[in-house]
Amino acid sequence: xxxxxxxxxxxxxxxxxxxxxxxxxxxxxxxxxxxxxxxxxxxxxxxxxxxxxxxxxxxxxxxxxxxxxxxxxxxxxxxxxxxxxxxxxxxxxxxxxxxxxxxxxxxxxxxxxxxxxxxxxxxxxxxxxxxxxxxxxxxxxxxxxxxxxxxxxxxxxxxxxxxxxxxxxxxxxxxxxxxxxxxxxxxxxxxxxxxxxxxxxxxxxxxxxxxxxxxxxxxxxxxxxxxxxxxxxxxxxxxxxxxxxxxxxxxxxxxxxxxxxxxxxxxxxxxxxxxxxxxxxxxxxxxxxxxxxxxxxxxxxxxxxxxxxxxxxxxxxxxxxxxxxxxxxxxxxxxxxxxxxxxxxxxxxxxxxxxxxxxxxxxxxxxxxxxxxxxxxxxxxxxxxxxxxxxxxxxxxxxxxxxxxxxxxxxx
Amino acid sequence: xxxxxxxxxxxxxxxxxxxxxxxxxxxxxxxxxxxxxxxxxxxxxxxxxxxxxxxxxxxxxxxxxxxxxxxxxxxxxxxxxxxxxxxxxxxxxxxxxxxxxxxxxxxxxxxxxxxxxxxxxxxxxxxxxxxxxxxxxxxxxxxxxxxxxxxxxxxxxxxxxxxxxxxxxxxxxxxxxxxxxxxxxxxxxxxxxxxxxxxxxxxxxxxxxxxxxxxxxxxxxxxxxxxxxxxxxxxxxxxxxxxxxxxxxxxxxxxxxxxxxxxxxxxxxxxxxxxxxxxxxxxxxxxxxxxxxxxxxxxxxxxxxxxxxxxxxxxxxxxxxxxxxxxxxxxxxxxxxxxxxxxxxxxxxxxxxxxxxxxxxxxxxxxxxxxxxxxxxxxxxxxxxxxxxxxxxxxxxxxxxxxxxxxxxxxx
Numbered sequence: 001x002x003x004x005x006x007x008x009x010x011x012x013x014x015x016x017x018x019x020x021x022x023x024x025x026x027x028x029x030x031x032x033x034x035x036x037x038x039x040x041x042x043x044x045x046x047x048x049x050x051x052x053x054x055x056x057x058x059x060x061x062x063x064x065x066x067x068x069x070x071x072x073x074x075x076x077x078x079x080x081x082x083x084x085x086x087x088x089x090x091x092x093x094x095x096x097x098x099x100x101x102x103x104x105x106x107x108x109x110x111x112x113x114x115x116x117x118x119x120x121x122x123x124x125x126x127x128x129x130x131x132x133x134x135x136x137x138x139x140x141x142x143x144x145x146x147x148x149x150x151x152x153x154x155x156x157x158x159x160x161x162x163x164x165x166x167x168x169x170x171x172x173x174x175x176x177x178x179x180x181x182x183x184x185x186x187x188x189x190x191x192x193x194x195x196x197x198x199x200x201x202x203x204x205x206x207x208x209x210x211x212x213x214x215x216x217x218x219x220x221x222x223x224x225x226x227x228x229x230x231x232x233x234x235x236x237x238x239x240x241x242x243x244x245x246x247x248x249x250x251x252x253x254x255x256x257x258x259x260x261x262x263x264x265x266x267x268x269x270x271x272x273x274x275x276x277x278x279x280x281x282x283x284x285x286x287x288x289x290x291x292x293x294x295x296x297x298x299x300x301x302x303x304x305x306x307x308x309x310x311x312x313x314x315x316x317x318x319x320x321x322x323x324x325x326x327x328x329x330x331x332x333x334x335x336x337x338x339x340x341x342x343x344x345x346x347x348x349x350x351x352x353x354x355x356x357x358x359x360x361x362x363x364x365x366x367x368x369x370x371x372x373x374x375x376x377x378x379x380x381x382x383x384x385x386x387x388x389x390x391x392x393x394x395x396x397x398x399x400x401x402x403x404x405x406x407x408x409x410x411x412x
Numbered sequence: 413x414x415x416x417x418x419x420x421x422x423x424x425x426x427x428x429x430x431x432x433x434x435x436x437x438x439x440x441x442x443x444x445x446x447x448x449x450x451x452x453x454x455x456x457x458x459x460x461x462x463x464x465x466x467x468x469x470x471x472x473x474x475x476x477x478x479x480x481x482x483x484x485x486x487x488x489x490x491x492x493x494x495x496x497x498x499x500x501x502x503x504x505x506x507x508x509x510x511x512x513x514x515x516x517x518x519x520x521x522x523x524x525x526x527x528x529x530x531x532x533x534x535x536x537x538x539x540x541x542x543x544x545x546x547x548x549x550x551x552x553x554x555x556x557x558x559x560x561x562x563x564x565x566x567x568x569x570x571x572x573x574x575x576x577x578x579x580x581x582x583x584x585x586x587x588x589x590x591x592x593x594x595x596x597x598x599x600x601x602x603x604x605x606x607x608x609x610x611x612x613x614x615x616x617x618x619x620x621x622x623x624x625x626x627x628x629x630x631x632x633x634x635x636x637x638x639x640x641x642x643x644x645x646x647x648x649x650x651x652x653x654x655x656x657x658x659x660x661x662x663x664x665x666x667x668x669x670x671x672x673x674x675x676x677x678x679x680x681x682x683x684x685x686x687x688x689x690x691x692x693x694x695x696x697x698x699x700x701x702x703x704x705x706x707x708x709x710x711x712x713x714x715x716x717x718x719x720x721x722x723x724x725x726x727x728x729x730x731x732x733x734x735x736x737x738x739x740x741x742x743x744x745x746x747x748x749x750x751x752x753x754x755x756x757x758x759x760x761x762x763x764x765x766x767x768x769x770x771x772x773x774x775x776x777x778x779x780x781x782x783x784x785x786x787x788x789x790x791x792x793x794x795x796x797x798x799x800x801x802x803x804x805x806x807x808x809x810x811x812x813x814x815x816x817x818x819x820x821x822x823x824x
Contacts, residue, residue, distance in 0.1 A: 057499060065495045144511075145508075
């Protein structure tokens with residue numbers, strides 16, 4: 001007998017029939033002798049509908065009240081799923097964030113979970129009940145309702161699995177698992193059997209939308225293995241887990257891309273200490289998240305060029321801020337480009353394999369793709385290229401690292 | 413400066429524009445220097461939509477989970493209203509049942525309020541905030557969400573007014589107030605300026621749908637005057653309050669009717685002690701509420717006829733139960749009739765005026781309407797008649813007691 005946490009996303013509970021299917025899956029797991037806690041999202045489209053309703057009132061609704069509004073979506077789902085389970089003869093009970101004290105900080109719209117009282121849930125499980133928990137929501141110290149941000153139900157599931165010391169945490173979604181790259185642009189994309197937390201974090205933050213990034217951080221912190229799989233078939237999915245030795249033998253696990261950034265370059269910045277802080281402080285003050293930063297020494301004496309990327313939605317604002325800033329120290333010129341894409345390769349094996357960067361640059365060069373910026377971490381390399389080459393670049397890299405072939409580990 | 417509780421029903425918050433109008437009304441009240449607590453219902457149609465959703469899963473959904481589901485309707489309303497208020501520059505804060513501990517028993521779907529923690533609300537009011545409270549919902553001892561039954565938001569408003577010792581409790585609805593009878597069937601129907609709790613209770617339980625009956629009981633218990641008025645105009649409505657001497661001078665305040673009952677008559681029941689209990693116990697055990705009961709001595713020696721009414725929805729079930737019961741003591745015959753209506757006159761003045769019953773019977777006789785059953789209380793007389801005469805009877809009684817003319821009290 002195992003304790004299993006299962007999370008079903010919005011498409012999996014998108015209508016009453018699908019909710020019934022989820023109930024059947026839960027019943028099957030129960031019949032296999034397991035204890036089951038189910039975490040559900042709002043029915044597909046509901047959250048967007050609620051946002052539209054609020055925006056009919058005002059384009060900038062109050063954040064506390066938005067969380068009161070949005071948390072109703074999951075509340076509807078847990079009630080309907082619990083009703084469906086009871087109709088099938090499964091004793092079940094639904095819980096909202098406040099009822100099992102999913103404690104969070106007070107950052108409305110993007111709250112972080114700080115604790116969960118597991119006692120009620122454990123008692124229900126002992127009595128043979130299936131426990132159905134509303135994803136995405138919690139309460140702060142003052143009993144205000146909070147939400148965890150888009151995809152927050154993943155984090156709820158992982159946090160509950162951690163609190164209950166569950167044997168497994170299954171995230172059901174509308175794809176079969178984590179792929180080597182986006183199957184929509186590369187037909188050779190292959191489902192991975194296993195991926196490490198760190199790789200998944202890089203994949204998630206680089207644009208792969210399978211899991212909310214915070215849920216992976218949480219899983220890593222408490223070492224909760226996540227099984228990402230489809231709710232529409234019985235295929236095994238991808239296990240996101242702690243890195244093992246076998247994983248290091250695989251140099252590159254995946255290729256990702258992101259078209260939502262824009263690039264700003266400040267030419268001939270005085271190359272003196274403190275200059276970077278001067279440039280980026282006003283940007284940070286405006287709550288704009290800078291992604292890549294590259295500084296190069298310029299040909300002119302005592303000067304450097306400074307390039308960085310920001311989300312496209314913050315591009316205009318950032319450009320305005322930068323133009324103000326450079327007046328101060330006489331930066332001469334600002335260049336910018338919105339038509340860029342970031343392509344990246346990710347893999348824990350990079351740590352122990354040299355030459356990976358060269359292989360990447362060669363693969364792109366072969367296709368005549370110019371690299372505008374490069375940024376690296378221990379387990380990833382990212383290149384900024386012209387956005388029109390995105391798909392070409394992804395396919396070229398997928399081929400170059402032979403990601404279509406099962407890795408040594410997976411063949412075993 | 414007064415502390416005002418305002419309750420807005422489903423049609424008053426039926427869409428975003430109407431929610432804005434409610435916000436404006438609240439702002440006006442605030443600008444007049446008052447402290448305001450607003451209680452809102454679910455947007456018109458929302459509760460029915462949620463019920464339909466559950467019934468797609470099963471015709472008999474679990475009661476606890478139904479309350480989880482249905483309480484989302486009011487949650488959406490409070491969030492949107494609070495967002496609208498903030499947009500107008502009014503500092504406001506929304507509260508769900510659990511956040512201000514609207515404590516109830518655990519009777520899901522028809523819970524009774526047992527207490528409210530007023531501290532949080534009072535603190536907010538002191539800070540100049542408008543407090544927006546979700547109607548219809550509460551929590552039991554175990555933090556389960558409960559709902560108060562149809563129209564339960566009225567009760568929430570009155571309970572909050574009682575807990576806060578509010579100066580007034582205004583119930584905004586889509587009608588102008590309480591009428592002498594249904595204006596849809598009697599064009600001479602007149603809005604009452606004032607009505608006593610007891611009269612309102614009789615009116616409400618007899619079929620007038622302006623206020624939930626429990627809210628009136630609550631108001632009577634804690635002596636909270638209710639002002640029933642329209643949210644679509646500025647007209648004064650009807651005050652429901654403690655009886656005063658003036659009220660007794662009015663003999664009849666209103667005429668009501670109810671077409672939702674059916675009549676069952678058991679002929680020649682042995683006239684011995686305990687027989688009534690034998691007949692009605694199995695009916696009560698089936699959770700069927702019997703309304704009127706009339707027992708007449710029969711022409712046959714030692715026998716009586718027993719007639720009573722039940723809601724039409726329980727008619728078939730009751731008939732079946734009764735047929736089983738009478739086998740035991742040899743009741744000979746059961747008659748039944750679904751085509752009946754109950755017409756009633758209500759007025760606290762009846763206590764001190766004789767002859768009211770005779771006036772009623774005469775008025776009905778004049779129109780050739782036969783009376784099948786009669787039942788009386790201190791302040792009301794009800795007659796069961798053939799349902800096809802309902803409208804005729806209501807108009808005849810309205811005329812007979814001259815309800816179209818302002819009463820002595822109201823003329824002053």
